[in-house]
Amino acid sequence: xxxxxxxxxxxxxxxxxxxxxxxxxxxxxxxxxxxxxxxxxxxxxxxxxxxxxxxxxxxxxxxxxxxxxxxxxxxxxxxxxxxxxxxxxxxxxxxxxxxxxxxxxxxxxxxxxxxxxxxxxxxxxxxxxxxxxxxxxxxxxxxxxxxxxxxxxxxxxxxxxxxxxxxxxxxxxxxxxxxxxxxxxxxxxxxxxxxxxxxxxxxxxxxxxxxxxxxxxxxxxxxxxxxxxxxxxxxxxxxxxxxxxxxxxxxxxxxxxxxxxxxxxxxxxxxxxxxxxxxxx
Numbered sequence: 174x175x176x177x178x179x180x181x182x183x184x185x186x187x188x189x190x191x192x193x194x195x196x197x198x199x200x201x202x203x204x205x206x207x208x209x210x211x212x213x214x215x216x217x218x219x220x221x222x223x224x225x226x227x228x229x230x231x232x233x234x235x236x237x238x239x240x241x242x243x244x245x246x247x248x249x250x251x252x253x254x255x256x257x258x259x260x261x262x263x264x265x266x267x268x269x270x271x272x273x274x275x276x277x278x279x280x281x282x283x284x285x286x287x288x289x290x291x292x293x294x295x296x297x298x299x300x301x302x303x304x305x306x307x308x309x310x311x312x313x314x315x316x317x318x319x320x321x322x323x324x325x326x327x328x329x330x331x332x333x334x335x336x337x338x339x340x341x342x343x344x345x346x347x348x349x350x351x352x353x354x355x356x357x358x359x360x361x362x363x364x365x366x367x368x369x370x371x372x373x374x375x376x377x378x379x380x381x382x383x384x385x386x387x388x389x390x391x392x393x394x395x396x397x398x399x400x401x402x403x404x405x406x407x408x409x410x411x412x413x414x415x416x417x418x419x420x421x422x423x424x425x426x427x428x429x430x431x432x433x434x435x436x437x438x439x440x441x442x443x444x445x446x447x448x449x450x451x452x453x454x
Contacts, residue, residue, distance in 0.1 A: 174264045178337035181344070189340070193347050200307040200355040209358045209378070209411060212304045222430060223308035226298075229315040237322045244329045245336040254333015267341070270334035272396065274342040277328035279394035282321055284405070287389050292320065294437040300388065301427035301436075303417035305381050310350035316437055349395045353377035365408075372397050379409050383417040384447035419445045 201220075248254045255273070256266050286296035295316040302309045313321075329339060353374050364375045372393040380391040390407040393400045400406035420442035421427050 174267060177341070178263070178267065178335070180337075181340035182335070182337035184340060189344060192344065193351075196348050196351045197307060200351050200357065204306055204356045207358045209356050209374070212306075212356070214304050216306075219304055219306070220308045222428065223302070223312045225430060226313055226315075227311040230311070230313055230318045233315055233318040233322055237326070240326060241322075241329065241339065242336055244326050245334065245339055248329060248333040249335045252333070253330070255331060256333045266334075267338050270332050270338040271342045271345070273332035274325070274328045274334065274339065275346070275393075275395045276399055277331060278321065278325040278342075279346065280392050280399040282324040283392040283394070284403075286317065286320070287392070290441050291437075292317075294439070294441060295320070297418055297421070298433050298436055300381065300418040301421045301433065302381070303383075303422070303427055304356075305354055305378065305416045306356040307351050307354055309381075310347075310354040314434070314437060346394055368397050368408075369401075370397060371395065372400075375411055376406075376408075378411050378414060379407055381414070381416050382409075382447075383415045383422070384419045384445050386446060387414075388418065388444060419447075 248257070256269055261269070283296075286292045295314045298314040299309070299312050299317070302312055325339075349372060353372050354377065355374060357374060359374050361375070364373045367373050368376045372391070372395060376391050376393075376397060379387050382388055387407060387409060390405050391397075391400055392405055397406065417427065421436070426432060
């Protein structure tokens with residue numbers, strides 16, 4: 174375990190980027206081989222729009238990287254945080270650290286984004302994608318990226334984790350985002366079995382349904398236990414889903430970069446609801 178932590182503490186940005194790009198390209202290829210939905214769209218044009226947002230996310234993350242490292246150093250030097258209240262073995266410290274980072278830095282802020290109107294306007298850029306595929310995992314307004322970094326800092330200080338654990342979590346988080354957004358068909362029984370612990374492709378696709386109440390379910394990033402614990406977990410047959418968000422279904426609303434960047438500063442539009450019947454598995 175110490176070897177893994179040491180590796181991630183010293184991993185170069187180029188090496189980590191290579192891991193994530195390999196995942197992105199790999200799932201891109203799988204989408205062509207085993208697609209869940211056969212979309213009629215320009216895959217490259219769609220990807221280019223979404224790839225723009227990874228650039229803005231990288232800028233935000235670069236600016237806050239200094240604070241992330243300082244927060245990790247502070248918790249390590251001062252033994253500050255919940256996980257330092259007991260003398261835990263390394264494997265347990267790492268496991269609980271990843272769990273807490275996932276809860277505070279992913280599930281909790283995601284849930285808040287859906288409940289606070291002005292924050293929702295930043296997050297809904299992610300939901301406006303009507304053709305969910307692996308590149309959708311990159312589609313986050315820079316304002317939302319800022320909120321997520323702030324909650325990541327909060328998670329580090331509450332949990333008490335070194336930078337190696339944070340890098341392990343962030344790498345897993347990015348890979349899970351790619352997996353769960355990828356337009357790939359997964360075996361139903363395996364998907365369901367894994368969903369008792371992890372967020373799976375089928376589980377997360379429900380979250381991208383175009384209307385409530387399904388939009389407000391399955392918030393998890395890596396672990397599904399938070400959705401199950403807080404009763405936000407739902408199972409629905411994927412063939413009944415329609416992607417997007419009902420307030421922004423027009424092409425000029427969801428496929429214009431200028432409009433996507435401006436949405437948080439436009440008037441709030443309340444999402445509607447749709448009946449999805451008794452189609453749970």
